[in-house]
Amino acid sequence: MQVLIQLLITGIAMGFIYALVAIEYTIIWNATGLLNFSHDKFILFGAYMFAGTYVLSLGLPPVIAVLCTIITMFLFGIVSAFVIFNPLSRLSTNLFAVIGTVILGRIITEAVRLIWGPLPFSLDGFLKGSYKIGSVVVSRSHVIIILVCTLITVSLQLFFKFTKTGKAMRCVSENKTAASLMGVNVSINIALTVGISAVICAIIGILVVPIFNVELQMSSMIGLKGFASGVIGGFGHLPGAILGGILLGVVEIFGSMIIPSVYKDCLSFILLIIFLLIKPSGLLRDRK
């Protein structure tokens, strides 16, 4: 029993990570029609910047380091929107956008490797340790992940519903031409969206620092699984992305108790294919 609870919590925590990944690329997808294939590298970049530069090199306390990382990543997002996402979204087919972001991902990885070196590292004591409730042991990082992810999800929803910028973003994702006729600056809007997405990536990166190490491959798996959660929940649909992520996290951890653990990573892709075959619109979305 205690093992089951422990697994459930781990599953939900990982699920929330997948959900955040799904949210982070879905908002760009909605704003630009581009799928950001470099999103896992954004996460990588955020994690390295936080752990490598702000905490280890500059010795900032974690809270300030988190703020600095968020600000830097927001700026990075804006810049890459103007330099890369905007030109790519104007090209004739979105194929080049896919290629462009894939290559952008590789550029970020190479840059990270050159700036911070190929050696993995970790932050001593950052969000480490565990809570004991009766005989159930829950790791502190998992609890924090669940809390922070819930907070972000809720505040994003509020942002889209109640702020002017958020409403404008929703307009752009519905209809770019109409939005620009209504006086919404589409370019700036896209830039803001990419900026926010980059911030979410940074937060994901920071959250996984204690459970993974800071290393070059740290984010590739969660990047892929984030894509799978998006399809499972309904592509381009935010609540669907969240549901898909949590579902995937839980299915994965319980599935891996039944099948040999090494095949754990296959589960998400098998789910992905099953959904494409049976219900390509995903769990929460009607066929358009």
Place this chain on the structure above:
Amino acid sequence: MRRFKKLITVLLASSLLVTTLSACGNSAGESKTTGESGAKSTATGKSIKVGVSNMMTGPMAAGGIRMKQAITLAFEEINAKGGVLDGRPLEMVLVDDAGTQTGAVNAVNKILGDNVAVSIGPHTSSMVSATQEIYRKAGVPFITAATSPKLVEAENPYFFRISVSDGAVGPAMVDFAIEKYNAKKIAALYDTDDYGVAADGATKSFCDEKGVEYYSEGLTTGDKDLTSQLSKIKSWEPDVIFDFTHDAEAALTVRQLSELGMDDIPHVGPNALAMSQTYDLCDAEQLEGTYASTDFFADETNETMKAFLDRFHDRWNEDVERYAAMYYTAAYLVADAIERAGSDNPEEIRKALSETKDFEAVFGSLNCNDKGEMNTNLYILVFDGEKSMSVAQ
């Protein structure tokens, strides 16, 4: 706009052309003998080329850097003392194998195309198994620290290993667990690559022999979340836990064992855990009481070792770990074999290598057996609360 586009295309095309051309011009300068800040060479004769297939880029780059530093340092020292064969310096023909099989095949072909007398690397077992035949065909001996027991099955007379085979590590760990903890049930976490599978297999058959129950769970290199594997192991209630994994996973195992409340079960880690690049990833507190089995230990009480540690640190401002010690030894072994062979002929050097006896390496003595295995020095170390290790067995 159109003019702008044209300008960009011209720029792009010319940048490609320039990089290509400059590459052609520079590719000759690839092989460097010594670093700039190293000891001056006093050897003036015709240099003897030694190939080094090294993972400068790719997933194993961390080890590649140490490997290069170690060999560079050793060659600098050897050349400063007048080189080999009365004044001939050793020259390193360094090629990046990117840590992949194809990369290694390319690198070894390139090295052999340069007419080397003897070669060092590639490092991983899969790279060695991909390049063994190329070395055999070319008749050039090579020294590696790859650990898979399967490598000797090729019966390649040009293969020389200065690390301890994985087949020997597991049984030593089982002996230790029985002796120290009177273990009846041993569980293991293993990487499903050649190293982990070989170690798992050898441990399993040795446990059967000793009448100890054995249970193991696999993981794939790059796995981040080991919860399900460790939960399964936890519910099996073992007396001792082994793990046969690489750097990142070894560190994750330590951390997740503690976070799942399993730190009261004795844990014997792999040689990766004894390297600073791995245990630096762990919390000192979580690491306390953990064991690591390794064929290398930076024993500061040993004078030869201490001197080496200091020299390496002076030269590179980095600490020695397993890669460095292994390949530093490999470089000296090369020099020694060339001296004993009395020539730079690959076949003569092969013969000299196969006759290696009581060669004093920084970590113990090397004796070559008929399979090309040279090293049988194995330690089990234990961590105290401050990340420093001492020999437990």
Place this chain on the structure above:
Amino acid sequence: MKKQNKTLIIALICIGIAAILPLFISNNYHLNLMIQVLINIIIVLGLNFITGLTGQMNLGTAGIFSMGAYTSALVATKSGVNPWICLILAAVMGIIIGVGLGYPSLRVSGVYLALTTIGFSEIVRVLMTNLTDLTGGALGVNNIPVFSIFGHEFRENKEIYYLYLVIALLLIFNAYRIVNSKWGRSFLAIKDNPEAINASGVNIAKLRIMAFTLTAVYSTIAGSLYAHYVGFMNPSAYNIEFSINYVVMLVIGGIGSVAGNIAGAILVTIVPELLRFIENYYWLVFSIITLLFVIFLPNGMLSLFNKKKSMKK
């Protein structure tokens, strides 16, 4: 007519150069590189069908290639079947993958193919690593036999180069025919103008699946050729980075054109080898150049010489 003659002459000159090149090269390392170029050309030509023509992204080259290689290698080593039959089996595997993966991902419009192919690649890698009894796990399959014709074994790099050159030329010719046929034009129309082609009653999904199957067959054939050339297979190298390399070749050379594909494959295979002296920087430099290409010159290098064809928005 005149243009066709010109193409023919250029093609013949290129073939001539490719044929006499080994006479001047005796270094095994260079020959090895040239064989890899040939194999890469085949893969990029294949990738061109789905990505270059229909505009769907395939990020699973690694998985498809290694499936072909493993099919060929395992059948050859376990049952001792002639490598040529293994090559055919690998091509059949390509058809299975093409239809099996294409059907779920290409029925619905969107970027699903990119996602499923990445997933497929990962599954293949995990299976190859962990089904140790079948695949030999991470140490892989060794001692894969070489091709032979009438009892003559192709062992030396020079012989293998000529054999593969012939195979590559056949596949190049085939690709050229397809690209310039009715099929090829329909594929291209899907990318450029899906609404129109949908209105004309053509089944887009079927065309896309067909294009993807061609891609898969080319990749598995390349995989088989590779396996029988290097003599070993191991799963570790076949990750997403491997797949991206081929996308880079496709973009640098020129999307949609056979000549562009060939140029891209040659350039991207050889330049990194030459750039080894800047070890740490070569992928960074190369990736940046590629990104600039995507943004400013999306139709690749060849569009510089082929002004008329360059795509206008």
